[in-house]
Amino acid sequence: MSKAASTRTTPCLVTASPAASPAVSSALPPADARALVGSLAPLLHDWLPRQRWFAGKGRPVTGFVPVAATELLPMTAGGPGLLHLLVRVEQRSASGPPPAIPSSSPSGAASAASAAASGGDCYQLLLGVRKALPPALASALIGHAAQGPLAGRTVYEGLHDPRLAELLLERLRASGALGPLRFDHAGTVPAGLTGRLLDAEQSNSSLVYGDAYILKILRRVFPGPHPDLELPLALAAEGCDRVPAPVAWFEAADPSGSGDSLTLGVLQPYLRGSQDGWQLALAALARGRDFTKEARALGRATAEVHLALAAALPTVTLGRRQTAQLAEGMAERLEAAAQAVPVLMPYVPGLRTAFDALTGLDEAARGRPAQRVHGDLHLGQTLRTPDGRWSVIDFEGEPARPLAERRRPQPPVRDVAGMLRSFDYAARSHEPWRPDWAARCRAAYCEGYALAAGTDPRAEPELLRAYETDKAVYEVLYEARHRPDWLPVPMAAIRRLADGA
Numbered sequence: 212m213s214k215a216a217s218t219r220t221t222p223c224l225v226t227a228s229p230a231a232s233p234a235v236s237s238a239l240p241p242a243d244a245r246a247l248v249g250s251l252a253p254l255l256h257d258w259l260p261r262q263r264w265f266a267g268k269g270r271p272v273t274g275f276v277p278v279a280a281t282e283l284l285p286m287t288a289g290g291p292g293l294l295h296l297l298v299r300v301e302q303r304s305a306s307g308p309p310p311a312i313p314s315s316s317p318s319g320a321a322s323a324a325s326a327a328a329s330g331g332d333c334y335q336l337l338l339g340v341r342k343a344l345p346p347a348l349a350s351a352l353i354g355h356a357a358q359g360p361l362a363g364r365t366v367y368e369g370l371h372d373p374r375l376a377e378l379l380l381e382r383l384r385a386s387g388a389l390g391p392l393r394f395d396h397a398g399t400v401p402a403g404l405t406g407r408l409l410d411a412e413q414s415n416s417s418l419v420y421g422d423a424y425i426l427k428i429l430r431r432v433f434p435g436p437h438p439d440l441e442l443p444l445a446l447a448a449e450g451c452d453r454v455p456a457p458v459a460w461f462e463a464a465d466p467s468g469s470g471d472s473l474t475l476g477v478l479q480p481y482l483r484g485s486q487d488g489w490q491l492a493l494a495a496l497a498r499g500r501d502f503t504k505e506a507r508a509l510g511r512a513t514a515e516v517h518l519a520l521a522a523a524l525p526t527v528t529l530g531r532r533q534t535a536q537l538a539e540g541m542a543e544r545l546e547a548a549a550q551a552v553p554v555l556m557p558y559v560p561g562l563r564t565a566f567d568a569l570t571g572l573d574e575a576a577r578g579r580p581a582q583r584v585h586g587d588l589h590l591g592q593t594l595r596t597p598d599g600r601w602s603v604i605d606f607e608g609e610p611a612r613p614l615a616e617r618r619r620p621q622p623p624v625r626d627v628a629g630m631l632r633s634f635d636y637a638a639r640s641h642e643p644w645r646p647d648w649a650a651r652c653r654a655a656y657c658e659g660y661a662l663a664a665g666t667d668p669r670a671e672p673e674l675l676r677a678y679e680t681d682k683a684v685y686e687v688l689y690e691a692r693h694r695p696d697w698l699p700v701p702m703a704a705i706r707r708l709a710d711g712a
């Protein structure tokens with residue numbers, strides 16, 4: 212398979228000093244990084260848009276710009292190399308003529324946020340480089356470089372290679388800098404654990420080491436504190452054990468010199484034998500079993516996380532103006548979604564009343580507490596360990612929203628609404644539909660939440676309805692784009708919410 216026949220004897224990829232041992236890694240100077248990315252461009256052009264975590268699907272890729280390139284392991288005669296790349300992907304919009312100037316920003320708020328300064332989303336790639344790929348790694352193939360510094364080399368998804376995965380963990384065991392990369396740890400990480408890449412399709416890539424740790428490699432990266440590291444660290448410092456505490460992480464300095472870092476990966480304890488709430492809910496539905504005990508426990512876990520976040524990080528009070536802005540944002544998203552998914556159009560007036568009701572409330576005048584929240588809470592973001600205890604994972608928020616927005620304090624009811632929608636989803640995905648099952652779970656979840664938090668989310672029905680509506684609108688847009696078969700699920704909620712239920 213490999214076109215290993217190369218005229219080069221030593222790959223230009225290696226820029227460490229001649230005295231450097233194979234274990235020494237280095238950042239590539241900009242000119243080398245450009246040559247390298249140029250050499251990889253034809254392969255990435257084909258491979259990158261096919262990755263589940265590639266967020267710019269449907270918009271043609273027009274170019275790759277290196278942001279940083281670091282050799283985590285220089286390639287040797289006998290072994291693989293590991294190349295860490297941050298690459299900015301230039302794209303143009305899906306329809307319409309190509310822009311005269313290289314595209315600055317594709318459609319979409321998230322892209323706009325990340326691209327504001329740079330003109331495209333920045334992705335983290337960990338590329339393995341070998342002369343030839345062993346059969347066990349065949350499925351990881353990205354391609355054979357035909358030109359440039361990697362000419363004649365086989366390039367592959369390095370995270371599939373247990374040897375390279377182990378090397379990454381080894382880097383995380385000690386704090387220190389490596390070119391633009393900075394490794395930190397808050398606990399002891401054992402050596403020699405074998406890593407396996409989780410094959411579930413996700414927005415990021417996760418490696419499990421010896422069933423003891425999980426390393427989440429963030430794929431689309433942004434300058435600024437990343438909530439998937441920031442919030443679990445804050446919760447750990449607050450003594451909240453509902454979230455696996457980060458053990459080690461790595462970041463890159465923002466090459467634009469903003470002083471911010473780009474969070475690249477977080478290592479956390481792996482909850483062995485755990486099952487996620489979505490699987491458990493579906494299993495309960497399939498067996499006709501009650502799930503209210505679990506729902507109540509989940510409500511309690513959510514409340515504990517909220518209490519700890521409110522104690523650990525700044526809170527604010529949203530006044531009338533901010534509440535109005537919140538409602539306006541929701542109404543704008545509704546209008547945009549109805550334009551894109553016309554089936555939503557007849558429900559717009561009814562749904563708008565949910566947002567209008569927010570601004571007219573007494574609470575809006577008095578002020579409404581807001582704090583850091585999970586931001587994308589649903590059953591799939593919860594794990595139950597074999598001892599029956601629930602944990603919450605994945606604090607990156609809604610990946611489609613700009614990082615600054617995801618980090619903004621919000622009413623905690625937002626998370627509650629997300630989970631309530633999730634019970635609805637589970638019940639709707641079961642044949643026959645079980646609205647009674649969902650209603651019982653939703654009530655039990657709020658009860659559990661109230662017991663731990665001291666406030667029942669149902670005490671603010673307007674706020675809850677507005678957030679549920681906003682979420683259902685998002686779901687309609689998502690399903691219409693990605694899973695049209697599922698569109699009836701959020702549309703059922705849309706009908707209910709438009710009626711003011």
Ligand SMILES: Nc1ncnc2c1ncn2[C@@H]1O[C@H](COP(=O)(O)OP(=O)(O)OP(=O)(O)O)[C@@H](O)[C@H]1O
Pocket residue numbers: 409412413414415416417425427455479480481482483485487591594604605607
């Ligand atoms: N600490 C953990 N212990 C056990 N399994 C975990 C842990 N953290 C994550 N997982 C598993 O890894 C999967 C992916 O994790 P996570 O949700 O953080 O990744 P993601 O790429 O952000 O996913 P998504 O696309 O759903 O946003 C989870 O669904 C869960 O099954």
Ligand SMILES: [Mg+2]
Pocket residue numbers: 414415605607
């Ligand atoms: Mg996620």
